[in-house]
Amino acid sequence: MQRIGVFVCWCGSNIAGTVDVAAVADALKNEPGVVFSTDYQYMCSQAGQDLIVSSVKEYSLTGLVICSCSPRMHEVTFRKTAAAAGLNPYMVEIANIREQCSWVHKEMPIGTEKAIILGKAAVAKVNLNAPLTPGESPVTKRALVIGGGIAGIQTALDIADAGFPVDIVEKKPTIGGKMAQLDKTFPTLDCAACILTPKMVDVAQHENVRIFSYSEVTDVKGFIGNFDVTIKKNARYVNEDICTGCGDCVTKCPQKKVPNEFNLGMDNRSAIYIPFAQAVPKVATIDPAHCTMLKTGKCGVCSKVCKAKAIDYTQKDEYITEKYGAIVVATGFDPISMDKFDEFAYSQSPDVITSLEFERLTNAAGPTAGKLLRPSDGEHPQKIVFVQCVGSRCDSCSEKGKEYCSKICCMYTAKHAMLTRDKYPDTEVYVFYIDVRTPGKNFDEFYRRAVEEYGVHYIKGMVGKVTPEGKKLMVRASDLLDGKQLNIDADLVVLAAAIEPDKSARSLATMLTASMDTNDFFTEAHPKLRPVESPTAGVFLSGTCQGPKDIPETVSQAGAAAAKVIGLLAKDKLKGNPCVASSDELMCNGCSSCEKVCPYGAITYEDKEFRMPDRTTRIRRVASVNPAVCQGCGCCTVACPSGAMDLRGFMNEQIMAEVDAICK
Amino acid sequence: MQKITKEQLTEKAVSLLRDGTVTHVLGWSAGEFDYDITPAVFSDEASLRKSFVWNDFCGANFSKYLVSKTRGIEGKLLVFLKPCDTYSFNQLLTEHRFDREKVYAIGIPCEGMADIDKVKAICGDGISSVNCDGEKLLVQSIYEDAPISVSPSDVLAERCVNCKSKKHVAYDELMGEDGDVLDSARFDEVSRIEAMSPDERFLFWQNELSRCIRCNACRDACPACTCEVCVFNNPRSGVENKSPANNFEEQMFHIIRAFHVAGRCTDCGECSRVCPQNIPLHLLNRKFIKEMNECYGEYQAGETVGSKSPLTDYTLEDLEPGEVFDRGDINA
Numbered sequence: 001m002q003r004i005g006v007f008v009c010w011c012g013s014n015i016a017g018t019v020d021v022a023a024v025a026d027a028l029k030n031e032p033g034v035v036f037s038t039d040y041q042y043m044c045s046q047a048g049q050d051l052i053v054s055s056v057k058e059y060s061l062t063g064l065v066i067c068s069c070s071p072r073m074h075e076v077t078f079r080k081t082a083a084a085a086g087l088n089p090y091m092v093e094i095a096n097i098r099e100q101c102s103w104v105h106k107e108m109p110i111g112t113e114k115a116i117i118l119g120k121a122a123v124a125k126v127n128l129n130a131p132l133t134p135g136e137s138p139v140t141k142r143a144l145v146i147g148g149g150i151a152g153i154q155t156a157l158d159i160a161d162a163g164f165p166v167d168i169v170e171k172k173p174t175i176g177g178k179m180a181q182l183d184k185t186f187p188t189l190d191c192a193a194c195i196l197t198p199k200m201v202d203v204a205q206h207e208n209v210r211i212f213s214y215s216e217v218t219d220v221k222g223f224i225g226n227f228d229v230t231i232k233k234n235a236r237y238v239n240e241d242i243c244t245g246c247g248d249c250v251t252k253c254p255q256k257k258v259p260n261e262f263n264l265g266m267d268n269r270s271a272i273y274i275p276f277a278q279a280v281p282k283v284a285t286i287d288p289a290h291c292t293m294l295k296t297g298k299c300g301v302c303s304k305v306c307k308a309k310a311i312d313y314t315q316k317d318e319y320i321t322e323k324y325g326a327i328v329v330a331t332g333f334d335p336i337s338m339d340k341f342d343e344f345a346y347s348q349s350p351d352v353i354t355s356l357e358f359e360r361l362t363n364a365a366g367p368t369a370g371k372l373l374r375p376s377d378g379e380h381p382q383k384i385v386f387v388q389c390v391g392s393r394c395d396s397c398s399e400k401g402k403e404y405c406s407k408i409c410c411m412y413t414a415k416h417a418m419l420t421r422d423k424y425p426d427t428e429v430y431v432f433y434i435d436v437r438t439p440g441k442n443f444d445e446f447y448r449r450a451v452e453e454y455g456v457h458y459i460k461g462m463v464g465k466v467t468p469e470g471k472k473l474m475v476r477a478s479d480l481l482d483g484k485q486l487n488i489d490a491d492l493v494v495l496a497a498a499i500e501p502d503k504s505a506r507s508l509a510t511m512l513t514a515s516m517d518t519n520d521f522f523t524e525a526h527p528k529l530r531p532v533e534s535p536t537a538g539v540f541l542s543g544t545c546q547g548p549k550d551i552p553e554t555v556s557q558a559g560a561a562a563a564k565v566i567g568l569l570a571k572d573k574l575k576g577n578p579c580v581a582s583s584d585e586l587m588c589n590g591c592s593s594c595e596k597v598c599p600y601g602a603i604t605y606e607d608k609e610f611r612m613p614d615r616t617t618r619i620r621r622v623a624s625v626n627p628a629v630c631q632g633c634g635c636c637t638v639a640c641p642s643g644a645m646d647l648r649g650f651m652n653e654q655i656m657a658e659v660d661a662i663c664k
Numbered sequence: 665m666q667k668i669t670k671e672q673l674t675e676k677a678v679s680l681l682r683d684g685t686v687t688h689v690l691g692w693s694a695g696e697f698d699y700d701i702t703p704a705v706f707s708d709e710a711s712l713r714k715s716f717v718w719n720d721f722c723g724a725n726f727s728k729y730l731v732s733k734t735r736g737i738e739g740k741l742l743v744f745l746k747p748c749d750t751y752s753f754n755q756l757l758t759e760h761r762f763d764r765e766k767v768y769a770i771g772i773p774c775e776g777m778a779d780i781d782k783v784k785a786i787c788g789d790g791i792s793s794v795n796c797d798g799e800k801l802l803v804q805s806i807y808e809d810a811p812i813s814v815s816p817s818d819v820l821a822e823r824c825v826n827c828k829s830k831k832h833v834a835y836d837e838l839m840g841e842d843g844d845v846l847d848s849a850r851f852d853e854v855s856r857i858e859a860m861s862p863d864e865r866f867l868f869w870q871n872e873l874s875r876c877i878r879c880n881a882c883r884d885a886c887p888a889c890t891c892e893v894c895v896f897n898n899p900r901s902g903v904e905n906k907s908p909a910n911n912f913e914e915q916m917f918h919i920i921r922a923f924h925v926a927g928r929c930t931d932c933g934e935c936s937r938v939c940p941q942n943i944p945l946h947l948l949n950r951k952f953i954k955e956m957n958e959c960y961g962e963y964q965a966g967e968t969v970g971s972k973s974p975l976t977d978y979t980l981e982d983l984e985p986g987e988v989f990d991r992g993d994i995n996a
Contacts, residue, residue, distance in 0.1 A: 507980050587893045591759035596976040605760075618735065620892075621760050639976055641924050642891035643901055656902060 002127050004033040005061040006119065007052055009043035009068035011098055016041075018102040018111035024067060027116045031123040035059050044074050049081045056085035063091045063126040067119050069098040072526075072535075088131030090578060090649060095122035117662055124661035128654045132578035137628050139225040140325040141569050144169065146217055146508065147330035149177020150196060150551060151543025151558045153203050155328050158562030160208035164569045167210045167322065168203070169217055169231055171504065174279035176200055177332055181262065181356060183363040183370075185551055186415040187446035193278065193365070200280040213281055216504070218319070220327070220511040223600060223631045224538030225574045227324045235315040237286035237294065238272075243310040245282035249302035250274060258290045260367075263360045266375060267367035272302045272311075276365060284310075326565040327512065329522055329534070330542040330558070331505045335497035336391045340400045344387065344495055349468040350375040352493045355386075355409065358416055372424060374492055377471070381427065381491035384420060385475045386413045387463045388433040391498035402498045402519060407548035409496035410437045414450045416494065421454040430457045430488060432477055440550065459486070466493050499548055513599070514539045522546050532561040540564050579649035580630035581637060583623040586610075587644035590621030594636035594645050602629035603636065666775050668840050670718040673744060676770065676839065677716065678709050680742055686768045687739030690726055692717045698794040699780040705733055705741075719796065720816060723777040725932050727752035728887040734766040741767055746774035747843065748827070750834040751930035751966030752887035757834075758969050759928070761890050771835035773843065776816070776824030781942065783819045787812045823933030823946065826850035833967055850931065854950045873915045875941040882918075882935035882945050888925035895924070922948040927956065927973030930966040959983050959991070 006028045010016035021039040029037040036059040040048050043066060055061060064087065066078045071094040079089035097115040105111040143159050145152045148170030156166040168175065179185075180200075182192035203209050212231055219230035253270035260269040262276055271290040274282060286294065286302070293299035293313055303311040335356050338346040346352045351374050353361070364370035374381050388409055394401030410433070417429045436458065438444040450456045461478040468474075475488040501520045509516045514534040515523045522541050525533040532541050542561040543554040583594070585608065595603040604626065607619050623645070625636075636645045637652065646652055677689045693704035693715040701721045706712045726743050730753070734741050745753055750771060757764055783803060784791065790806040801819065802811040828850055830843025857865055883889045883896070895901040896917070903920075922929075922945075931953055935945040956963055960974035960982065974982075 510980055587891070587898065589759065589761065589890065589892050591761065593759075593976055596972050597978075616736075641928075642893060643895050643898060644892075653900065 002033045002063045002129075003035045003059065003061050004031075004063045004065060004123060004126055005052070005055050005059060006031075006034055006037040006065045006067065006123065007043055007048075007055075008037070008039040008097075008115075008119070009048070009066065010039060010041045011043075011069060011102075012041065015068070015098050015102040015115075018105050018108055019097055019115045020108055020112040021067075021115075023112050024097070024115045024119055028065070028067075028119045028123060031120055033063070033127045034065075034123055036061065043068050044077055049077075049084075052078070052081050053085040056082075056087060061085075062087070063093075063129055065093050065095060065119060065122045065126055067095040067097045067115060067122070070094075070096045070100070088133075090132040091126065091129050093122040093126045093129065095119045120661040120664070121658040124657040125654045128651065128657055129649075132648055134578040135576045135627055136573045137225055137576050138573055139569060139571050140227070140323045141165070142167070142322070142324050143326045143328060143565050143569060144217075144227070144229055144322070144324040145328045145330055145542070147177070147332055147502075147543070147545070148172075148175030148211065148213065149330060149332045149543065150179040150199070151332065151545075151554045152177070152328070152330035153196075153199050154555050154558035155330060155540075155542045155562045155565070156209050157199065157203050157206065158559050159328075159565050159569075160203075160206045162562075162566045162569075163208065164566065165208045165210070167212060167231075167324070169212045169215050171214070171216045172275065173214045173236065173273075173283075173285040174275045174281070175203070175211060175213060176276075176278075176280065178356075179551065180276065180278075181264075181359055181363070183359050183366075184415060184419060186411045187440070187442045189415070189419075197278045200278065204280045211281065212320075214285060217508060217511065221599070221601060222323075223629075225325045225568070225571075226629075227327055227538065229322055229324055229327070231320045231322065233318040233320060235288075235317050236283070237288070237291070237311065237313055237315045238284045239310045239312050239315075240281060240283050242308045243283040243306075244308050245274060245279075245284070246307070247274060247284075248305045248307070249284050249311065252301050252305045254299065254301055255290055255292055258287060263367045264354075264357045266357060266360060286311075286313075326538050326540060326568050328540045328542050328561050328565060329505075329508065329512070329514065329545050330561075331502045331508060331545040333499040333544040333548070334502055336402070336500050338390070338495060338497060341390060341495070343465050344390065344463065344493065345466040345468055345473065346495065349466075349473060349493075351381075351468075351473055351491065352466060352495065354495050354497045355412055355416065356497070358494045359412075362416070362419065372420065379491075380424065383428045383488065383490045384417075384430070384492045384494065385463070385473075385477075385488055385490040386417060386429070386431040386494045386496065388413055388431065388436075388496045389462075389498075390495040392496075393434060394498075402500060404498075404519060404548065405437065406496075406498045407437070408499070408550050410435075411440070411443060411446070411550065413494075413496050414438075414447045414456075417456040418446075418450040418454045421450075421456060428457070430459060430475075430490075432459050432461055432463050434460070434462065440552070461486075463493075466490075499544065501545055505545055512536055512539050532557055532564055538568065576628060577632050579632040579647060580627045581625045581632065581634070581645055581647050582627075583625060583640075584644045584646065585622045587642045588620075588622040589642055589644070590623065591641065593639040593641060594623055597635040597639045599633065599635065600629050600631050602626045602631075666718065666720065666773075668718075668772050670716065672839065673718050673772065674712055674716050677706070677712055677742055680768065681707075681709060681712070685740065686742040688733070688737055689716075689742040690729055690733055691744060692722045692724070697791070699778070699783070699791070703729055719794075720776075720778040720801065721780065721794070723821065723934075723937055725749045725752055725885075725887055725934050727756055728885070728890060728934075730762045730767055731756065731890050734762045737766065740765075743767055743769050744772050745769055745832065745835065746772060747830050747832050748774070748823075748930070748932050750832045751829070751964065752932050753834045753966070754969045755928055755930050755966035756887060756890065758966070758971065759890075768837075769835045771832035771838040771842070773830070773840040774824075776820045776827060778816060778819045779821040782821075783814060786814055786818065821933070821937065822944075823931075823936070826852075828931060828964075834969070851950060851954050853944075854947060854954050857947065857951070869915065872943050873918055875943055876918070877941060878917065879940060881938040881940065883921060885934040885938040886921075886925065887930070887932060887934065888928045889921070895920075918943075918945060918948060922952060925949060926952040927963075927975035928965055929953065930964070955991075959988055 008021045008025045025037045025039045082092045083089045095118040142165045145156045145168045148168045159166045215233045218232045221228040253272045255271035259265040272286045360366040391401030392406040438447045461480040463477040465476045472489040477486045514536045525535045540561040542558045680686045689706040695702045699721045787803045793804045795802045800813040804811040826848045829845045929949040
């Protein structure tokens with residue numbers, strides 16, 4: 001019989017505010033096996049932990065129930081406390097009476113009743129706990145970074161500088177991401193290319209970095225320290241190792257009418273293309289959807305002009321499998337589609353553009369070579385209206401946009417407005433905003449300069465409708481401070497479109513078993529204390545895949561993620577999780593149900609000889625679990641038809657005992 | 665009326681025994697009554713010729729017998745499989761429940777089996793013999809002088825009325841002609857029950873399941889129930905050999921069993937055939953199959969060897985749990 005101690009934490013007023021902790025401690029005193037029960041203000045503090053250690057000695061406790069916050073928060077803490085008191089760390093059970101009780105209930109009697117029930121379930125489970133000892137698993141000292149934007153590049157560089165090999169997988173033909181498309185960067189106005197392209201070169205030349213461009217991750221298996229990742233290298237129909245990036249093929253390609261995605265479709269590129277002059281790797285890629293040779297078998301011009309003989313029309317997608325110890329997600333963002341915002345006439349007039357399109361229009365390497373010209377007629381716009389929060393901060397019930405603030409729009413709009421006034425002082429610039437949000441270093445000063453020095457008209461209010469009329473765009477808006485309706489005959493309207501996570505993020509999250517929020521941003525393990533780790537061990541987050549961020553924030557988070565990865569890869573071995581599955585061979589049918597559902601490939605089968613009751617022997621196929629590979633997810637235990645498979649620390653019997661205790 | 669005859673099957677079995685292809689034959693033999701057919705293993709020609717039976721009452725699915733009957737024999741076991749039996753055959757192979765090398769499987773055509781309860785409904789009790797004149801079943805009752813002639817189509821078992829397939833999905837050799845997968849109306853009854861209000865549905869099942877006498881025949885005949893130790897026999901499961909405290913516990917037995925075979929049930933209908941209380945247990949399994957088909961696309965357990973049931977297979981296109989949960993409202 002266990003001798004169980006129950007420790008009820010107040011968590012200040014977090015728990016004690018809605019749960020009568022003394023009543024909980026008192027009620028649990030009478031549960032089977034409980035010999036000691038008490039409450040304390042902060043159980044996780046030094047004094048609280050000392051109380052646990054001394055009680056273990058005084059009452060010869062063999063098992064502990066801590067009624068406190070979620071085990072995600074402090075299970076590890078209390079396991080260490082148990083170990084310090086001489087108990088096996090797995091003799092501790094947490095009853096979560098904070099997140100699942102005090103925080104969701106308002107009335108003391110209800111909260112108290114539920115806390116007692118949760119405590120009883122934990123006591124029932126501890127009664128059946130057994131000491132467990134973890135095994136060890138080796139760490140593959142190589143990291144994978146998914147996404148080659150500024151976040152991915154910075155993370156890769158930092159890890160590589162620490163001496164560990166890193167692979168970057170980028171789905172586009174070049175790394176660089178969104179930052180490569182930008183013109184200048186706020187608040188210092190240094191040019192994006194000048195600060196990004198050297199980093200792109202650094203990462204490409206780094207001896208510890210491999211770049212898989214035009215590639216994607218298609219499968220992830222394994223676990224922290226031991227991921228097996230399948231990378232699909234899409235056929236670019238050009239031999240990357242031979243191509244010199246001279247661009248002859250691009251010039252000669254007869255198919256020149258392909259919308260150029262790098263310039264957001266504002267000009268055309270050829271079917272064989274290099275996204276931009278500073279692309280890394282600087283190699284050509286054939287777009288199979290538009291290449292005449294690949295579509296009809298007739299053309300072959302690029303192949304003829306290529307001096308390096310790098311063109312290969314027969315190239316196939318290639319799959320590579322590689323082992324990694326850590327995975328960093330840096331999949332970035334995209335501006336949302338403007339399809340649902342018809343009031344701004346985005347689909348009706350080429351002179352209504354998004355801010356990213358504006359970036360390309362003002363970029364020296366863009367479709368207009370940096371001259372701000374109207375897409376419709378190539379004339380200089382005299383009056384520009386910027387609309388903020390298009391699709392950001394929308395009503396939760398609105399189907400159109402996002403509830404969150406996209407965070408970067410206020411600043412880049414200030415930048416756009418300022419730069420326009422700086423270069424073209426004869427241009428009138430209006431910015432319509434809900435609020436201007438500038439909480440960053442030198443941000444507010446930057447915004448005030450736009451208003452005070454550059455004379456940008458900032459108007460609080462939203463644009464209701466944009467109507468194309470002749471060469472003009474009639475902008476109807478309200479000025480909330482003056483209480484007036486405004487009608488502006490603009491030449492160009494720029495929409496600050498909300499940003500959303502890249503579409504590839506969801507399927508990737510599924511592959512990685514990493515969690516996401518309702519907006520498809522990756523979730524952190526803890527929003528404050530573990531902001532660059534995902535709840536899935538060994539998976540880290542870098543950049544806007546986790547939430548809207550500007551470049552300085554992205555780079556600092558990228559460095560933080562790298563630091564976590566380095567910390568992991570520096571270890572030779574990882575202590576495993578002793579809560580692994582095992583099969584009762586006498587009951588196992590060898591049916592393979594468990595093997596089919598095991599996400600880690602931890603289950604194999606062997607033919608084993610069994611002695612039968614009648615003294616004969618029989619050879620039977622039975623499952624065996626590799627404890628070093630098993631991660632204790634428990635899928636097999638529910639798939640097993642006979643109940644032969646069980647999970648240590650979460651035995652079927654323990655779970656049924658908890659259910660019984662709750663239903664009693 | 666079966667197209668293939670007892671004589672053809674017997675001759676085939678005899679010749680395979682003679683040439684040493686097989687050492688044992690799994691077949692049918694007469695029981696106490698003509699309609700009470702019992703599976704039997706024959707190992708010599710004489711007993712085959714004497715006792716082998718094939719008629720409209722040979723409904724038993726032999727696939728499950730292979731699990732136990734292939735153990736401890738040298739050489740091969742000949743088994744005759746009707747189309748529906750071949751699905752169970754494949755499913756058991758998928759689950760590695762018997763050694764394929766020890767089996768010689770002959771696919772035989774099936775015109776549907778008779779349900780003795782339907783015969784009794786027409787002819788009354790006291791049936792002393794059932795014979796076949798080539799077209800009709802001739803049912804002799806102890807209360808009648810002359811046999812009553814019954815058309816086989818009038819007494820076809822429910823699972824045969826709604827036959828899902830005349831196609832054999834596994835065999836070493838085929839006798840007669842192979843058929844096609846059929847477009848059966850087997851889910852119509854499930855839809856009818858789905859359309860009931862929750863109260864009506866509860867009453868329906870309570871009425872059906874209250875007749876259960878927990879004889880375990882459904883489990884013992886079910887080709888998906890081949891566990892080394894059944895949970896209902898396992899002391900650690902907490903439900904071992906438990907006598908029911910109330911009839912709700914019987915309902916749980918059948919519901920737990922339906923969950924256990926979900927994704928593996930081929931819808932062979934043995935559970936309902938062997939139920940002495942005529943509980944339509946196959947409807948529970950069909951409900952699972954229908955749900956899976958609707959949630960994850962058509963899946964037929966046992967159609968191929970090694971296929972993964974939707975419940976043990978995960979793809980990125982799978983429904984989100986929330987969407988499955990929301991379906992509950994449809995059936996509420």
